[in-house]
Amino acid sequence: MRELPWPAKVYFVVLNAAAVALVVESAVTPGWFDQAELPTLIVLALLFLVCESVPTVLNVPQAAISVSFSAALAAVVLVGPEGAALVGLMAVISVRPGLPVVKRLFNGAQFVICGYAAGVAFELAGGTVGLPREDDFPGVIVPYGAATAAFVLINFALTAIILLLAEGVGKDQVPLRGTVQILGSYLGYATFGLLIAGLWATVQSISAVLVLIPLFVARWAFGHYHAQQRSYEATIAALCQAVETKDYYTRGHCTRVSRASSMIAEEIGMGTERLRAIRYAGMLHDVGKLGVPTKVLQKDGKLTEEEFAAIQLHPMRGLEIVHGIDFLDEAFAGIMHHHERQDGKGYPMGLAGDEIPEFARIIAVADAFDSMTSDRAYRKAKSIEEAVAELRKGAGTQFDPVMVNTFIKALDRHGWEPPRAVSAPPEPAVAAAKDHDDPTMPIQVISER
Ligand SMILES: [Fe+2]
Numbered sequence: 001m002r003e004l005p006w007p008a009k010v011y012f013v014v015l016n017a018a019a020v021a022l023v024v025e026s027a028v029t030p031g032w033f034d035q036a037e038l039p040t041l042i043v044l045a046l047l048f049l050v051c052e053s054v055p056t057v058l059n060v061p062q063a064a065i066s067v068s069f070s071a072a073l074a075a076v077v078l079v080g081p082e083g084a085a086l087v088g089l090m091a092v093i094s095v096r097p098g099l100p101v102v103k104r105l106f107n108g109a110q111f112v113i114c115g116y117a118a119g120v121a122f123e124l125a126g127g128t129v130g131l132p133r134e135d136d137f138p139g140v141i142v143p144y145g146a147a148t149a150a151f152v153l154i155n156f157a158l159t160a161i162i163l164l165l166a167e168g169v170g171k172d173q174v175p176l177r178g179t180v181q182i183l184g185s186y187l188g189y190a191t192f193g194l195l196i197a198g199l200w201a202t203v204q205s206i207s208a209v210l211v212l213i214p215l216f217v218a219r220w221a222f223g224h225y226h227a228q229q230r231s232y233e234a235t236i237a238a239l240c241q242a243v244e245t246k247d248y249y250t251r252g253h254c255t256r257v258s259r260a261s262s263m264i265a266e267e268i269g270m271g272t273e274r275l276r277a278i279r280y281a282g283m284l285h286d287v288g289k290l291g292v293p294t295k296v297l298q299k300d301g302k303l304t305e306e307e308f309a310a311i312q313l314h315p316m317r318g319l320e321i322v323h324g325i326d327f328l329d330e331a332f333a334g335i336m337h338h339h340e341r342q343d344g345k346g347y348p349m350g351l352a353g354d355e356i357p358e359f360a361r362i363i364a365v366a367d368a369f370d371s372m373t374s375d376r377a378y379r380k381a382k383s384i385e386e387a388v389a390e391l392r393k394g395a396g397t398q399f400d401p402v403m404v405n406t407f408i409k410a411l412d413r414h415g416w417e418p419p420r421a422v423s424a425p426p427e428p429a430v431a432a433a434k435d436h437d438d439p440t441m442p443i444q445v446i447s448e449r
Contacts, residue, residue, distance in 0.1 A: 008165035012106065015158065019109035022116050023089055026082035041079050041086065043205040047071045048087045051212070052094040052107075054219065067215050069151075069186065071208070072115050073193030076147045077140070078200060080129035081119025088115040110158050114151045121150035131201040141194075148190040152183070232327055236283050239322070243289050246297060249376050250286075250435075252419055256374075258282030260366030261334075261359075263410040264403055274330065278359055281334030285363050286437075288318025288335070311436050312347040315339055334359030338367060339436075341398045361400040365391060365407050368399070371437035373418040382440075384416055394439055 004012070051068035068091070075084040088111030092104050123129065127143030128136070192211050199207030240254040261282035265275050289297065292314050296307045303311070318335045322328055328335075337351060337360030344352030356364075372387040382390070388408060395401035 004166055008162060011161060011165050012102070015109045015113070016105055019085075019089075019112040022085050022112050026085045026116070029082055037079055037083070039205075040200070041075075041083055043208070044071060044075045044078065044083070045087050045090050047205075047208045047212075048075070049090040049094060052091050053096055054216070067189060067192070067212060067219070068111070069189040070193040070196060070212070070215070072111060073118065073144070073148060073151065073190055074196035074200070074208070075115065076119045076122050076151075077127070077132060077144065077194070077197035078130070081116045081123070084115030084119045085112045088112045106162070110155060113158065114155045117154050118147040118151040122147035132198055133201065137198070144190075144194050148186070148193075152186050232280075235325070236280055239287050240283050243286055246289055246292075246294055249374070253370055253374065253437075254283045254286065256370045256419065257285060257363065257366045260369055260407065260416075261362050263414055264362045264366065264407050267406045267410040267413075277328070277330045278334065278362060280328055281331035281359050282363055282366060284318065284322060284328070284331065285335050285338045285367060286314065286318065287321050288314035288316065290321060291317030312339075314436075315348050330357075330359055333357035334363045336360070338363040340364070342400055343397045346398075356400070361403050365399050365403045367437045368394070368439045369407065371435050372440060373416070375419075375421055376435050376438065381418060381421070384411070384418065390440055398439055 048068050048071040051071050054067070072084060072088055075087040079087070089108055091111045092108035094104070094107075119129075122143045125143035125146035127140060127147070132140055192215060195211045196207050199210060203210065243254065244251050258279050259282070261278050262275060265278045270278065292310050296303065296310050299307065315336050315338060319332060322335065323332065334357065337349065337357055340346035340349065340351045340356045340360055341364075342353055342356070344350050369387050369391060372382045372390055373384060375381045388411070391399060391404045391407070395404040
Protein backbone atom coordinates (compact mmCIF):
# COMPACT_ATOMS: atom_id res chain seq x y z
CA MET A 1 0.00 0.00 0.00
CA ARG A 2 2.82 2.36 0.93
CA GLU A 3 4.37 2.14 -2.54
CA LEU A 4 1.08 3.04 -4.27
CA PRO A 5 0.83 6.63 -5.60
CA TRP A 6 -1.71 8.82 -3.83
CA PRO A 7 -4.42 8.69 -6.57
CA ALA A 8 -4.41 4.89 -6.23
CA LYS A 9 -4.67 5.22 -2.45
CA VAL A 10 -7.65 7.60 -2.77
CA TYR A 11 -9.31 5.18 -5.20
CA PHE A 12 -8.71 2.28 -2.79
CA VAL A 13 -10.31 4.19 0.09
CA VAL A 14 -13.31 5.30 -2.03
CA LEU A 15 -13.84 1.72 -3.28
CA ASN A 16 -13.77 0.34 0.25
CA ALA A 17 -16.08 3.08 1.55
CA ALA A 18 -18.57 2.27 -1.22
CA ALA A 19 -18.39 -1.43 -0.35
CA VAL A 20 -18.91 -0.73 3.38
CA ALA A 21 -21.94 1.47 2.54
CA LEU A 22 -23.43 -1.33 0.42
CA VAL A 23 -22.84 -3.94 3.13
CA VAL A 24 -24.43 -1.74 5.82
CA GLU A 25 -27.33 -0.95 3.54
CA SER A 26 -27.79 -4.64 2.74
CA ALA A 27 -27.65 -5.63 6.41
CA VAL A 28 -30.19 -3.05 7.58
CA THR A 29 -32.57 -2.82 4.61
CA PRO A 30 -35.84 -4.30 5.82
CA GLY A 31 -37.91 -6.54 3.62
CA TRP A 32 -35.32 -8.07 1.30
CA PHE A 33 -34.55 -10.87 3.67
CA ASP A 34 -36.80 -13.66 4.85
CA GLN A 35 -35.77 -15.72 7.92
CA ALA A 36 -36.31 -18.84 5.84
CA GLU A 37 -33.54 -17.70 3.52
CA LEU A 38 -30.92 -17.55 6.28
CA PRO A 39 -29.65 -21.14 5.74
CA THR A 40 -29.34 -20.42 1.99
CA LEU A 41 -27.35 -17.26 2.70
CA ILE A 42 -25.06 -19.05 5.17
CA VAL A 43 -24.42 -21.99 2.82
CA LEU A 44 -23.71 -19.63 -0.10
CA ALA A 45 -21.32 -17.59 2.05
CA LEU A 46 -19.47 -20.75 3.14
CA LEU A 47 -19.41 -22.00 -0.43
CA PHE A 48 -17.99 -18.67 -1.58
CA LEU A 49 -15.36 -18.79 1.16
CA VAL A 50 -14.21 -22.29 0.15
CA CYS A 51 -14.09 -21.33 -3.53
CA GLU A 52 -12.27 -18.05 -2.90
CA SER A 53 -9.67 -19.92 -0.87
CA VAL A 54 -8.59 -22.04 -3.85
CA PRO A 55 -8.09 -19.75 -6.86
CA THR A 56 -7.57 -21.38 -10.25
CA VAL A 57 -4.24 -20.33 -11.65
CA LEU A 58 -4.47 -19.68 -15.35
CA ASN A 59 -1.51 -19.73 -17.71
CA VAL A 60 -1.56 -15.93 -17.67
CA PRO A 61 0.90 -13.98 -15.57
CA GLN A 62 -0.67 -12.38 -12.49
CA ALA A 63 -4.14 -13.70 -13.29
CA ALA A 64 -5.98 -16.01 -10.96
CA ILE A 65 -9.70 -16.67 -11.28
CA SER A 66 -11.52 -18.49 -8.56
CA VAL A 67 -14.65 -20.58 -8.68
CA SER A 68 -16.11 -18.09 -6.21
CA PHE A 69 -17.46 -16.20 -9.24
CA SER A 70 -19.96 -19.07 -9.72
CA ALA A 71 -21.01 -18.85 -6.08
CA ALA A 72 -21.41 -15.05 -6.29
CA LEU A 73 -23.70 -15.36 -9.34
CA ALA A 74 -25.72 -18.16 -7.75
CA ALA A 75 -26.22 -15.76 -4.79
CA VAL A 76 -27.52 -13.08 -7.18
CA VAL A 77 -30.35 -15.41 -8.26
CA LEU A 78 -31.09 -16.98 -4.87
CA VAL A 79 -30.72 -14.07 -2.42
CA GLY A 80 -30.65 -10.93 -4.62
CA PRO A 81 -28.30 -7.92 -4.72
CA GLU A 82 -28.10 -7.44 -0.93
CA GLY A 83 -27.41 -11.15 -0.34
CA ALA A 84 -24.79 -11.23 -3.13
CA ALA A 85 -23.03 -8.24 -1.56
CA LEU A 86 -22.90 -9.96 1.86
CA VAL A 87 -21.66 -13.22 0.29
CA GLY A 88 -18.92 -11.29 -1.59
CA LEU A 89 -17.70 -9.84 1.70
CA MET A 90 -16.30 -13.30 2.52
CA ALA A 91 -13.38 -12.58 0.14
CA VAL A 92 -11.80 -10.56 2.96
CA ILE A 93 -11.38 -13.64 5.16
CA SER A 94 -10.46 -16.21 2.48
CA VAL A 95 -7.89 -18.80 3.54
CA ARG A 96 -5.01 -17.73 1.32
CA PRO A 97 -1.85 -17.52 3.41
CA GLY A 98 0.43 -14.71 2.36
CA LEU A 99 -2.28 -12.67 0.63
CA PRO A 100 -1.70 -9.06 1.80
CA VAL A 101 -4.48 -7.33 3.75
CA VAL A 102 -4.67 -4.59 1.09
CA LYS A 103 -5.35 -7.21 -1.60
CA ARG A 104 -7.96 -8.90 0.60
CA LEU A 105 -9.76 -5.60 1.19
CA PHE A 106 -9.60 -4.78 -2.52
CA ASN A 107 -10.96 -8.23 -3.49
CA GLY A 108 -13.70 -7.97 -0.86
CA ALA A 109 -14.76 -4.49 -2.03
CA GLN A 110 -14.74 -5.67 -5.64
CA PHE A 111 -16.95 -8.69 -4.91
CA VAL A 112 -19.37 -6.64 -2.79
CA ILE A 113 -19.78 -3.96 -5.48
CA CYS A 114 -19.89 -6.41 -8.42
CA GLY A 115 -22.31 -8.76 -6.61
CA TYR A 116 -24.65 -5.91 -5.73
CA ALA A 117 -24.51 -4.44 -9.24
CA ALA A 118 -25.09 -7.87 -10.79
CA GLY A 119 -28.14 -8.31 -8.54
CA VAL A 120 -29.55 -4.94 -9.60
CA ALA A 121 -28.93 -5.80 -13.29
CA PHE A 122 -30.67 -9.16 -12.76
CA GLU A 123 -33.79 -7.49 -11.37
CA LEU A 124 -33.78 -4.68 -13.95
CA ALA A 125 -33.65 -7.28 -16.74
CA GLY A 126 -36.78 -8.95 -15.35
CA GLY A 127 -35.30 -11.60 -13.07
CA THR A 128 -37.13 -12.68 -9.92
CA VAL A 129 -34.98 -13.29 -6.85
CA GLY A 130 -35.53 -16.64 -5.14
CA LEU A 131 -35.53 -20.32 -5.99
CA PRO A 132 -36.00 -20.63 -9.76
CA ARG A 133 -39.07 -22.65 -10.73
CA GLU A 134 -39.23 -25.04 -13.66
CA ASP A 135 -41.20 -22.52 -15.76
CA ASP A 136 -38.59 -19.79 -15.09
CA PHE A 137 -36.37 -21.52 -17.67
CA PRO A 138 -35.31 -20.54 -20.27
CA GLY A 139 -36.60 -16.99 -19.51
CA VAL A 140 -34.20 -16.59 -16.56
CA ILE A 141 -31.23 -16.84 -18.92
CA VAL A 142 -31.67 -13.24 -20.15
CA PRO A 143 -31.58 -11.55 -16.70
CA TYR A 144 -28.84 -13.97 -15.66
CA GLY A 145 -26.83 -12.94 -18.74
CA ALA A 146 -27.32 -9.28 -17.80
CA ALA A 147 -26.13 -10.00 -14.24
CA THR A 148 -23.04 -11.82 -15.57
CA ALA A 149 -22.21 -8.99 -17.98
CA ALA A 150 -22.60 -6.37 -15.23
CA PHE A 151 -20.39 -8.39 -12.87
CA VAL A 152 -17.61 -8.98 -15.42
CA LEU A 153 -17.60 -5.43 -16.85
CA ILE A 154 -17.53 -3.73 -13.45
CA ASN A 155 -14.90 -6.18 -12.21
CA PHE A 156 -12.70 -5.44 -15.26
CA ALA A 157 -13.24 -1.69 -14.91
CA LEU A 158 -12.39 -1.64 -11.17
CA THR A 159 -9.21 -3.65 -11.81
CA ALA A 160 -8.19 -1.57 -14.85
CA ILE A 161 -8.57 1.67 -12.85
CA ILE A 162 -6.29 0.50 -10.02
CA LEU A 163 -3.68 -0.71 -12.53
CA LEU A 164 -3.83 2.62 -14.32
CA LEU A 165 -3.57 4.66 -11.13
CA ALA A 166 -0.75 2.49 -9.85
CA GLU A 167 1.26 3.86 -12.78
CA GLY A 168 2.32 0.66 -14.40
CA VAL A 169 2.31 -1.66 -11.36
CA GLY A 170 1.10 -4.82 -13.10
CA LYS A 171 0.26 -2.96 -16.31
CA ASP A 172 0.80 -4.91 -19.55
CA GLN A 173 0.93 -8.11 -17.57
CA VAL A 174 -2.21 -9.59 -19.07
CA PRO A 175 -1.80 -9.73 -22.85
CA LEU A 176 -4.78 -9.85 -25.23
CA ARG A 177 -4.60 -13.64 -25.47
CA GLY A 178 -4.78 -13.73 -21.65
CA THR A 179 -7.82 -11.45 -21.62
CA VAL A 180 -9.67 -13.76 -24.02
CA GLN A 181 -8.74 -16.71 -21.82
CA ILE A 182 -10.06 -14.92 -18.72
CA LEU A 183 -13.33 -13.91 -20.45
CA GLY A 184 -13.84 -17.52 -21.62
CA SER A 185 -13.31 -18.74 -18.05
CA TYR A 186 -15.82 -16.20 -16.70
CA LEU A 187 -18.42 -17.50 -19.16
CA GLY A 188 -17.79 -21.09 -18.05
CA TYR A 189 -17.97 -20.23 -14.35
CA ALA A 190 -21.15 -18.19 -14.94
CA THR A 191 -22.83 -21.29 -16.38
CA PHE A 192 -21.93 -23.20 -13.24
CA GLY A 193 -23.48 -20.42 -11.13
CA LEU A 194 -26.79 -20.80 -12.96
CA LEU A 195 -26.63 -24.57 -12.56
CA ILE A 196 -26.17 -24.19 -8.78
CA ALA A 197 -29.18 -21.86 -8.58
CA GLY A 198 -31.29 -24.09 -10.86
CA LEU A 199 -30.56 -27.27 -8.89
CA TRP A 200 -31.08 -25.54 -5.51
CA ALA A 201 -34.85 -25.90 -5.83
CA THR A 202 -34.59 -29.71 -5.87
CA VAL A 203 -31.48 -30.68 -3.91
CA GLN A 204 -30.80 -27.44 -1.96
CA SER A 205 -27.22 -26.93 -0.83
CA ILE A 206 -26.14 -30.32 -2.27
CA SER A 207 -26.46 -28.64 -5.67
CA ALA A 208 -23.30 -26.68 -4.90
CA VAL A 209 -21.38 -29.87 -4.14
CA LEU A 210 -22.74 -31.61 -7.26
CA VAL A 211 -21.74 -28.73 -9.52
CA LEU A 212 -18.46 -27.82 -7.92
CA ILE A 213 -16.90 -31.29 -7.56
CA PRO A 214 -16.13 -31.54 -11.31
CA LEU A 215 -14.75 -27.98 -11.18
CA PHE A 216 -12.40 -28.82 -8.34
CA VAL A 217 -11.29 -32.01 -10.10
CA ALA A 218 -10.51 -29.93 -13.21
CA ARG A 219 -8.63 -27.42 -11.09
CA TRP A 220 -6.60 -30.22 -9.49
CA ALA A 221 -5.75 -31.59 -12.95
CA PHE A 222 -4.70 -28.11 -14.16
CA GLY A 223 -2.55 -27.70 -11.06
CA HIS A 224 -0.72 -30.92 -11.98
CA TYR A 225 -0.38 -29.77 -15.58
CA HIS A 226 1.25 -26.50 -14.52
CA ALA A 227 3.58 -28.30 -12.10
CA GLN A 228 4.56 -30.62 -14.95
CA GLN A 229 5.24 -27.67 -17.27
CA ARG A 230 7.47 -26.10 -14.62
CA SER A 231 9.48 -29.30 -14.26
CA TYR A 232 9.89 -29.48 -18.08
CA GLU A 233 11.22 -25.92 -18.11
CA ALA A 234 13.62 -26.69 -15.26
CA THR A 235 14.92 -29.83 -17.04
CA ILE A 236 15.55 -27.88 -20.23
CA ALA A 237 17.19 -24.97 -18.41
CA ALA A 238 19.55 -27.42 -16.64
CA LEU A 239 20.55 -29.03 -19.96
CA CYS A 240 21.15 -25.61 -21.52
CA GLN A 241 23.33 -24.57 -18.66
CA ALA A 242 25.36 -27.75 -19.01
CA VAL A 243 25.93 -26.97 -22.73
CA GLU A 244 26.87 -23.37 -22.08
CA THR A 245 29.53 -24.28 -19.52
CA LYS A 246 31.47 -25.73 -22.49
CA ASP A 247 32.05 -22.28 -23.96
CA TYR A 248 32.30 -19.03 -22.01
CA TYR A 249 31.18 -17.03 -25.04
CA THR A 250 27.91 -18.86 -25.70
CA ARG A 251 26.19 -17.98 -22.41
CA GLY A 252 22.57 -17.14 -23.13
CA HIS A 253 22.84 -18.44 -26.72
CA CYS A 254 20.23 -21.22 -26.16
CA THR A 255 17.71 -18.76 -24.72
CA ARG A 256 18.22 -16.24 -27.52
CA VAL A 257 17.96 -18.89 -30.26
CA SER A 258 14.79 -20.06 -28.58
CA ARG A 259 13.42 -16.48 -28.59
CA ALA A 260 14.35 -15.82 -32.22
CA SER A 261 12.87 -19.20 -33.29
CA SER A 262 9.65 -18.37 -31.43
CA MET A 263 9.51 -14.97 -33.21
CA ILE A 264 9.63 -16.71 -36.61
CA ALA A 265 7.15 -19.38 -35.50
CA GLU A 266 4.67 -16.75 -34.25
CA GLU A 267 5.07 -14.76 -37.44
CA ILE A 268 4.08 -17.80 -39.55
CA GLY A 269 1.11 -18.44 -37.24
CA MET A 270 2.11 -21.65 -35.43
CA GLY A 271 -0.35 -22.95 -32.83
CA THR A 272 0.30 -22.99 -29.09
CA GLU A 273 1.59 -26.57 -28.85
CA ARG A 274 4.05 -26.20 -31.76
CA LEU A 275 5.17 -22.84 -30.38
CA ARG A 276 6.05 -24.53 -27.13
CA ALA A 277 7.88 -27.31 -29.00
CA ILE A 278 9.96 -24.86 -31.05
CA ARG A 279 10.83 -22.95 -27.91
CA TYR A 280 12.17 -26.17 -26.41
CA ALA A 281 13.96 -27.04 -29.67
CA GLY A 282 15.67 -23.63 -29.72
CA MET A 283 16.82 -24.11 -26.14
CA LEU A 284 18.19 -27.60 -26.79
CA HIS A 285 19.43 -27.35 -30.40
CA ASP A 286 23.11 -27.65 -29.38
CA VAL A 287 22.67 -30.09 -26.49
CA GLY A 288 24.80 -32.53 -28.55
CA LYS A 289 27.85 -30.34 -27.85
CA LEU A 290 27.93 -32.21 -24.53
CA GLY A 291 29.08 -35.20 -26.60
CA VAL A 292 31.90 -33.27 -28.37
CA PRO A 293 35.26 -33.27 -26.57
CA THR A 294 35.90 -29.81 -25.06
CA LYS A 295 39.45 -29.87 -26.43
CA VAL A 296 38.02 -30.09 -29.96
CA LEU A 297 35.69 -27.13 -29.34
CA GLN A 298 38.55 -25.10 -27.87
CA LYS A 299 41.18 -26.04 -30.43
CA ASP A 300 42.75 -23.03 -32.08
CA GLY A 301 43.54 -23.18 -35.78
CA LYS A 302 42.50 -25.84 -38.30
CA LEU A 303 40.74 -29.04 -37.23
CA THR A 304 41.60 -32.51 -38.46
CA GLU A 305 38.91 -34.36 -40.43
CA GLU A 306 38.28 -36.53 -37.40
CA GLU A 307 37.82 -33.51 -35.15
CA PHE A 308 35.52 -31.85 -37.66
CA ALA A 309 33.51 -35.09 -37.89
CA ALA A 310 33.09 -34.95 -34.09
CA ILE A 311 31.58 -31.47 -34.44
CA GLN A 312 29.36 -32.56 -37.31
CA LEU A 313 28.06 -35.38 -35.16
CA HIS A 314 26.67 -33.03 -32.47
CA PRO A 315 23.11 -32.98 -33.87
CA MET A 316 23.02 -36.82 -33.69
CA ARG A 317 24.58 -36.76 -30.22
CA GLY A 318 21.91 -34.23 -29.23
CA LEU A 319 19.17 -36.56 -30.37
CA GLU A 320 20.77 -39.46 -28.47
CA ILE A 321 20.88 -37.36 -25.28
CA VAL A 322 17.24 -36.21 -25.36
CA HIS A 323 15.47 -38.98 -27.27
CA GLY A 324 13.96 -40.39 -24.07
CA ILE A 325 12.25 -37.09 -23.20
CA ASP A 326 8.92 -37.67 -24.90
CA PHE A 327 7.43 -34.19 -24.32
CA LEU A 328 9.99 -32.78 -26.79
CA ASP A 329 8.08 -34.35 -29.66
CA GLU A 330 8.63 -32.25 -32.84
CA ALA A 331 11.63 -30.55 -31.19
CA PHE A 332 13.67 -33.68 -32.05
CA ALA A 333 13.59 -32.77 -35.76
CA GLY A 334 14.88 -29.26 -34.98
CA ILE A 335 17.76 -30.59 -32.88
CA MET A 336 18.71 -33.26 -35.42
CA HIS A 337 18.65 -31.11 -38.57
CA HIS A 338 19.52 -27.54 -37.53
CA HIS A 339 22.75 -27.64 -39.59
CA GLU A 340 21.18 -28.86 -42.85
CA ARG A 341 21.39 -26.39 -45.72
CA GLN A 342 18.94 -25.51 -48.49
CA ASP A 343 21.51 -26.59 -51.12
CA GLY A 344 21.97 -30.00 -49.47
CA LYS A 345 25.56 -29.30 -48.36
CA GLY A 346 24.78 -29.32 -44.65
CA TYR A 347 25.01 -32.06 -42.04
CA PRO A 348 24.34 -34.63 -40.65
CA MET A 349 22.07 -36.00 -43.44
CA GLY A 350 22.66 -33.61 -46.34
CA LEU A 351 18.91 -32.93 -46.70
CA ALA A 352 17.91 -30.14 -49.12
CA GLY A 353 15.01 -27.67 -49.51
CA ASP A 354 11.68 -28.91 -48.16
CA GLU A 355 13.23 -32.22 -47.09
CA ILE A 356 14.53 -30.28 -44.10
CA PRO A 357 11.92 -30.23 -41.31
CA GLU A 358 10.31 -26.82 -40.73
CA PHE A 359 11.63 -26.58 -37.15
CA ALA A 360 15.20 -27.08 -38.38
CA ARG A 361 14.82 -24.41 -41.12
CA ILE A 362 13.63 -21.95 -38.48
CA ILE A 363 16.36 -22.76 -35.95
CA ALA A 364 19.08 -22.53 -38.64
CA VAL A 365 18.18 -18.85 -39.22
CA ALA A 366 17.81 -18.01 -35.51
CA ASP A 367 21.04 -19.83 -34.62
CA ALA A 368 23.21 -18.11 -37.25
CA PHE A 369 21.70 -14.70 -36.42
CA ASP A 370 22.44 -14.97 -32.71
CA SER A 371 25.93 -16.32 -33.34
CA MET A 372 26.74 -13.37 -35.63
CA THR A 373 25.32 -10.74 -33.25
CA SER A 374 27.27 -12.11 -30.24
CA ASP A 375 30.93 -11.68 -29.32
CA ARG A 376 33.14 -14.68 -29.94
CA ALA A 377 36.68 -15.42 -28.76
CA TYR A 378 38.03 -14.72 -32.28
CA ARG A 379 35.87 -11.69 -33.27
CA LYS A 380 33.52 -8.96 -32.04
CA ALA A 381 29.74 -9.11 -32.55
CA LYS A 382 28.32 -7.91 -35.88
CA SER A 383 25.55 -5.31 -35.91
CA ILE A 384 21.96 -6.43 -36.50
CA GLU A 385 22.06 -4.86 -39.99
CA GLU A 386 25.26 -6.74 -40.89
CA ALA A 387 23.83 -10.02 -39.59
CA VAL A 388 20.60 -9.49 -41.55
CA ALA A 389 22.69 -8.81 -44.70
CA GLU A 390 24.52 -12.13 -44.12
CA LEU A 391 21.21 -13.95 -43.71
CA ARG A 392 19.97 -12.44 -47.00
CA LYS A 393 23.24 -13.48 -48.67
CA GLY A 394 22.78 -17.06 -47.48
CA ALA A 395 19.03 -17.23 -48.34
CA GLY A 396 18.43 -19.98 -50.90
CA THR A 397 21.83 -21.64 -50.38
CA GLN A 398 22.29 -22.01 -46.64
CA PHE A 399 18.95 -20.75 -45.32
CA ASP A 400 15.30 -21.13 -46.30
CA PRO A 401 14.51 -17.74 -47.95
CA VAL A 402 10.95 -17.82 -46.54
CA MET A 403 12.26 -18.16 -42.99
CA VAL A 404 14.85 -15.42 -43.55
CA ASN A 405 12.15 -13.00 -44.79
CA THR A 406 9.83 -14.00 -41.97
CA PHE A 407 12.55 -13.37 -39.40
CA ILE A 408 13.33 -9.94 -40.87
CA LYS A 409 9.63 -9.07 -40.64
CA ALA A 410 9.52 -10.27 -37.03
CA LEU A 411 12.65 -8.23 -36.25
CA ASP A 412 10.98 -5.10 -37.67
CA ARG A 413 7.94 -5.77 -35.54
CA HIS A 414 9.55 -6.75 -32.23
CA GLY A 415 13.15 -5.52 -32.47
CA TRP A 416 16.06 -7.45 -31.00
CA GLU A 417 18.14 -7.00 -27.90
CA PRO A 418 21.62 -8.33 -28.71
CA PRO A 419 23.69 -9.71 -25.81
CA ARG A 420 25.96 -7.35 -23.93
CA ALA A 421 29.63 -7.23 -24.91
CA VAL A 422 31.56 -10.08 -23.30
CA SER A 423 34.67 -9.20 -21.31
CA ALA A 424 37.70 -11.51 -21.28
CA PRO A 425 36.91 -14.94 -19.77
CA PRO A 426 38.29 -15.83 -16.34
CA GLU A 427 41.34 -18.12 -16.20
CA PRO A 428 41.54 -20.91 -17.07
CA ALA A 429 39.74 -19.80 -20.23
CA VAL A 430 36.71 -21.90 -21.21
CA ALA A 431 36.12 -20.69 -24.73
CA ALA A 432 35.66 -22.37 -28.07
CA ALA A 433 38.21 -21.35 -30.68
CA LYS A 434 35.62 -21.42 -33.48
CA ASP A 435 31.85 -21.27 -33.47
CA HIS A 436 30.29 -23.94 -35.69
CA ASP A 437 27.11 -21.77 -35.90
CA ASP A 438 28.91 -18.79 -37.44
CA PRO A 439 28.22 -18.73 -41.21
CA THR A 440 30.77 -15.96 -41.81
CA MET A 441 33.76 -17.94 -40.51
CA PRO A 442 33.56 -21.59 -41.65
CA ILE A 443 35.69 -24.02 -39.68
CA GLN A 444 38.98 -24.80 -41.46
CA VAL A 445 39.74 -28.50 -41.86
CA ILE A 446 43.11 -30.01 -42.79
CA SER A 447 43.11 -33.20 -44.82
CA GLU A 448 44.97 -36.06 -43.13
CA ARG A 449 45.69 -37.70 -46.47
FE1 LIG B 1 24.71 -26.58 -33.64
